[in-house]
Amino acid sequence: MTYTLYGSPGTASFCVHWMLIELDVPFTFHALDFEKGEQRAPDYLKLNPTGHVPTLVMDGVAYGEAGALLSLLAERHPATNFAPAPGTPERGLYLQWMFYLADTLMPAFRLFYYPVEGAGPGQEEATKAQAVIRVERVLARADALLSDGRSHLLGNRMTAADFLLGMLARWSRNLPKTAFDWPHLGAYVRRLRAMPSYQQTHRREGLSGWI
Ligand SMILES: N[C@@H](CCC(=O)N[C@@H](CS)C(=O)NCC(=O)O)C(=O)O
Incomplete structure (x- = not known):
């Protein structure tokens, strides 16, 4: 299996980069x-016509x-158990959180960081205010899920959904409330950030300010 990841430091490619490092694959x-x-x-648009990262070849x-x-990589490396198999009790919750994070939380962050895309030029501050409300709604829901003492989103082991949320939580650092303003979510982020693969991704991308 050969993998080539196209990305940019600290952006949506971080979670894929992190999983590749955790999988320990070339x-x-x-x-x-x-x-x-x-x-x-x-040349890049031929690989990914959206003009966004990540792209994984x-x-x-x-x-x-x-x-x-993340889902594809998890399925291609089943020994890691990062994607609960079809038919298992965790499968439904896994899919629900993957989609919820990808189609609700990530677009809300995109609105915050690219506010002109909301209601166009001149409306950026109002767009950002709405984006913050949407982000906080999802972070509060994740915090509530984690409040039963589980170490990860789906229970007591890491899944692809944690790579996604672990990355997205980092993006809250420029918002009025960061992930650390929710106690269970804050403890969860600390656990993820302590992973050697997370720290290595952070280092390799030359990031600062969140570890
Ligand atoms: N839905 C896409 C969103 C990716 C996305 O918004 N990527 C941003 C970086 S976080 C990007 O490529 N920005 C460059 C641009 O919009 O020009 C995904 O999940 O991969």
Whole structure:
């Protein structure tokens, strides 16, 4: 299996980068320079027509969408148990959280960081205020789930959903309330950040300010 990940430090590619490191599989990481608009270069658009990262090339075929990439990787490496198998009791909750995080929390963060996409130019502050409300709603729900003492979203082991939430929690650092303003979520983020694979991803991407 050969993997090539296209990404940019600290962005939506972080969770895939992190899982690849945790899986301990060989891969190549191509960092795109957003300042230079490399995500919109014709060669990259051939791999991912959305002009977004991440893109993961698996055995010569390019795929996008962070949540889908995490699920695919988890399924290709079943020994890790990062994706509960169809028919198991955790499967439903797993799918629910993967989709909820990918189609509710991630777009809310996108609105916060790309506010012009909400209601257009001149409306950025109002868009950001709405985005914060949406983010906080999801973080509060994750905190409530974790309040029963479980170590991870689906129970007491790591799944692909934790890679997604662990990355998204990092994006709360520029919002009025960060993940640490919810006690159970804060403890959960501390556990994820202590993982050697998380710290390695952070280091390799040259990030600062959240560990
Ligand atoms: N739905 C996409 C969203 C990815 C996304 O928004 N990526 C951002 C970085 S966090 C990006 O590529 N931004 C560059 C741009 O919009 O020009 C996914 O889950 O992969």
